Amino acid sequence: MSTRGRGRAGYVPRPHAPTPHASTKSVRSSTQSTPGPHASIKSVRSSILHSFTSESVHEVTSQVSHSDTSSTHCNTDGTSKGKRGLWEVTKPQIGQAKKSRGAIAYSDLQFAPQNVPSWTDISEEDKETLVAYLQEGFKFTNEPYAIGFILNLMHDRYKSYRHDLRQRFRSFPTMESALANPPENMEKETWKFLCEKWSDKDYKVRCGKNKLNREKLKVLHTAGSKAFRKVQYDEGDRATGEELGLVELYKKTHFSEKKEAWVHADAEIRHYKLEKRQEKAIEEGSCPISDEQLSIEVFGQKVGYIRGLGRCRKPSTTLSGKLTRAQLERDNEAATREAEEQRRINEELVGRIQILESDHTEYNAKVDFLMQQISQRVPSTDSSS
Known part of the structure; x- marks a missing residue:
C-alpha cells in the first residue's frame, strides 16, 4: 500500500475535476467537526468534501511570470496583508482570496504531518498530496511557478500554526501538564514529539x-x-508590465x-x-x-533566499521542473548562438565599410x-590671347 499522503487518516485526494468550494466559515466549521485520528479514509473524505458544495468553482489562476528561475510576482488587490506578505492567489476579489487562504490553512492543519522538525522535512510526496487536496476545491495551473507559489503560502501557514502550537506548549508550567493537554484533533504521540522538540537543549541553544x-x-x-516582491510589483509600470530591477528595488x-x-550607511x-x-555587465x-x-x-x-528580493523556490526535482530548466538552458544556448552570429555579422559589416x-x-x-592632368594639357585663356 502506498504511503502517499501521510496526513490525518492517510488521506489521498481523488483524481477528478475540481468541485465548488464553500465559504471560509463552512471550512472552519468542518474543521471543528473533523473525524478522529482513527477514522476511515472514506469518513474523512466525506466530511471534508461536504464543505465543497455551496458556491461556484473559484478560479485560482496566479498571474505569476518568471524572467529567471527565482522571479515570482503575481497580481494582487494592491494592499498589504500583514507581516507575512499574504499575496492574493487571485487577481480580483478579496473575499474569494480569503477562501483560498482559508483552504490552504485548513489543508496544512488537517493533512500536513506535524511529527517532523519543520516544513522542509516534509517529503515531496506529502507536499504533492496537499496540493492535490487543494485542487479538489480550486482550479489552478500545474505550472511549476504556480505550484511553488502555493507551496510558499502553505509554508507560511504551517509556520504560523506551528508557532501557535508552541505558544500553547509554553503556556503550561511543566512538561507533564503540557503532555497531558494535547490540542484538539492531534494525536498524543504527535504532540509528544513537538513537546520534546521544544524542550530539547540543542533546539533552545x-x-x-x-x-x-x-x-x-x-x-x-x-x-x-x-x-519585497510585492513592492517590486506595485512600483512597476502597469502599462508595460515591466517591474523594478534589483538596483531600483534596493x-x-x-x-x-x-x-x-x-x-x-552599509x-x-x-x-x-x-x-x-x-x-560593468552593460x-x-x-x-x-x-x-x-x-x-x-x-x-x-x-540557500532559499535572494538578498534584496526575498525568498525563492528550491530547484524543482519533478519532471516538469526538469523540463522547464532544460528548456531554459536550450533557450540560453540559442540566445548565445544568436548573439555570436550577430556579432560576427557586425564585424563583417564593419570590415566591408572600411573597404x-x-x-x-x-x-x-x-x-x-x-x-590635374587635364588642367595641364588644356591651355589657359590668358596664354592664347
Missing part, C-alpha cells in the same frame, strides 16, 4: 543564537510588512524618502556596488545580468590626379 543574530541585524528596510526599500537618507555602499556591477556587452545573479555576486549566496571607405579614398585620389 539554536533559538538563542537565532535571536542574537536577528538583534545584530544592521541594515533594516522601509518596506514595513510588505514583501533603493526603494532601503532609502527613506521622508528622511531623505539611507536607512544605514545600505548605500551595497546599492553603489549593485550599480557598478550592473554598469559595458562588457554580455547578456543582461539577472537580478538573482546580481544579488549573488554582490551580496553572496544564501568601401578605402576604395572611396583611392577613387578620389585618382579623380584628383586626372583633373
Whole structure:
C-alpha cells in the first residue's frame, strides 16, 4: 500500500475535476467537526468534501511570470496583508482570496504531518498530496511557478500554526501538564514529539543564537510588512508590465524618502556596488545580468533566499521542473548562438565599410590626379590671347 499522503487518516485526494468550494466559515466549521485520528479514509473524505458544495468553482489562476528561475510576482488587490506578505492567489476579489487562504490553512492543519522538525522535512510526496487536496476545491495551473507559489503560502501557514502550537506548549508550567493537554484533533504521540522538540537543549541553544543574530541585524528596510516582491510589483509600470530591477528595488526599500537618507550607511555602499556591477555587465556587452545573479555576486549566496528580493523556490526535482530548466538552458544556448552570429555579422559589416571607405579614398585620389592632368594639357585663356 502506498504511503502517499501521510496526513490525518492517510488521506489521498481523488483524481477528478475540481468541485465548488464553500465559504471560509463552512471550512472552519468542518474543521471543528473533523473525524478522529482513527477514522476511515472514506469518513474523512466525506466530511471534508461536504464543505465543497455551496458556491461556484473559484478560479485560482496566479498571474505569476518568471524572467529567471527565482522571479515570482503575481497580481494582487494592491494592499498589504500583514507581516507575512499574504499575496492574493487571485487577481480580483478579496473575499474569494480569503477562501483560498482559508483552504490552504485548513489543508496544512488537517493533512500536513506535524511529527517532523519543520516544513522542509516534509517529503515531496506529502507536499504533492496537499496540493492535490487543494485542487479538489480550486482550479489552478500545474505550472511549476504556480505550484511553488502555493507551496510558499502553505509554508507560511504551517509556520504560523506551528508557532501557535508552541505558544500553547509554553503556556503550561511543566512538561507533564503540557503532555497531558494535547490540542484538539492531534494525536498524543504527535504532540509528544513537538513537546520534546521544544524542550530539547540543542533546539533552545539554536533559538538563542537565532535571536542574537536577528538583534545584530544592521541594515533594516522601509518596506514595513510588505514583501519585497510585492513592492517590486506595485512600483512597476502597469502599462508595460515591466517591474523594478534589483538596483531600483534596493533603493526603494532601503532609502527613506521622508528622511531623505539611507536607512544605514552599509545600505548605500551595497546599492553603489549593485550599480557598478550592473554598469560593468552593460559595458562588457554580455547578456543582461539577472537580478538573482546580481544579488549573488554582490551580496553572496544564501540557500532559499535572494538578498534584496526575498525568498525563492528550491530547484524543482519533478519532471516538469526538469523540463522547464532544460528548456531554459536550450533557450540560453540559442540566445548565445544568436548573439555570436550577430556579432560576427557586425564585424563583417564593419570590415566591408572600411573597404568601401578605402576604395572611396583611392577613387578620389585618382579623380584628383586626372583633373590635374587635364588642367595641364588644356591651355589657359590668358596664354592664347
